[in-house]
Amino acid sequence: QLQLQESGPGLVKPSETLSLTCDVSGGSIISNTYYWGWIRQPPGKGLEWIGSIHNSGTTYYNPSLKSRVTISVDTSTNQFSLKLYFVTAADTAVYYCASPHSTAMLAFDIWGQGTMVTVSS
Amino acid sequence: DIQMTQSPSTLSASLGDRVTITCRASQSISVWLAWYQQKPGKAPKLLIYKASTLESGVPSRFSGGGSGTEFTLTISSLQPDDFATYYCQQYNNFSPLTFGGGTKVEIK
Numbered sequence: 650q651l652q653l654q655e656s657g658p659g660l661v662k663p664s665e666t667l668s669l670t671c672d673v674s675g676g677s678i679i680s681n682t683y684y685w686g687w688i689r690q691p692p693g694k695g696l697e698w699i700g701s702i703h704n705s706g707t708t709y710y711n712p713s714l715k716s717r718v719t720i721s722v723d724t725s726t727n728q729f730s731l732k733l734y735f736v737t738a739a740d741t742a743v744y745y746c747a748s749p750h751s752t753a754m755l756a757f758d759i760w761g762q763g764t765m766v767t768v769s770s
Numbered sequence: 771d772i773q774m775t776q777s778p779s780t781l782s783a784s785l786g787d788r789v790t791i792t793c794r795a796s797q798s799i800s801v802w803l804a805w806y807q808q809k810p811g812k813a814p815k816l817l818i819y820k821a822s823t824l825e826s827g828v829p830s831r832f833s834g835g836g837s838g839t840e841f842t843l844t845i846s847s848l849q850p851d852d853f854a855t856y857y858c859q860q861y862n863n864f865s866p867l868t869f870g871g872g873t874k875v876e877i878k
């Protein structure tokens with residue numbers, strides 16, 4: 650059973666870089682042709698797709714965040730990562746990593762538990 | 771961007787009620803729509819994909835329909851476990867992926 654787990658600092662200062670890692674267990678990150686994703690949810694608000702990465706390294710980003718985001722994959726450690734630069738209070742959210750469905754490949758069927766990141770000095 | 775508009779934003783219903791949530795896309799997305807259920811403090815759970823295909827393990831009281839720009843999620847008989855927030859997501863392409871604003875199903 651595939652499982653995903655986010656990790657990283659829960660508090661980031663304004664203008665600094667938010668860095669999160671998603672650990673994939675119960676399966677190989679290169680065992681399929683999926684696009685692994687990052688999604689966030691500000692407190693009390695809806696879901697926002699941040700971006701997705703293929704195990705080949707091909708990435709797609711939300712245009713609203715594209716200038717500040719980098720998503721990368723490390724097949725040797727079975728992980729993929731998110732970096733969000735120059736954060737502000739508006740980036741405070743629960744951040745989820747997720748695995749796409751085997752047939753509906755741009756929908757997400759397995760999610761991490763989420764990690765709360767607060768941007769504050 | 772393809773905008774996804776859900777209605778209503780809040781729905782009050784009783785156990786056993788039939789409830790329907792609507793999701794409208796700002797342009798045609800064919801059948802490339804998913805529905806999720808989210809409970810407080812938990813990650814979203816995929817219920818339906820390709821507009822009407824039930825994800826494995828999801829109770830049959832959930833059903834989805836529609837194509838093009840208008841979609842529905844129906845719960846045929848509301849159960850205690852169904853009180854949650856529901857989101858639609860279009861996945862026509864990475865242009866970008868977008869979610870609806872959510873519909874909270876509350877106890878009447």
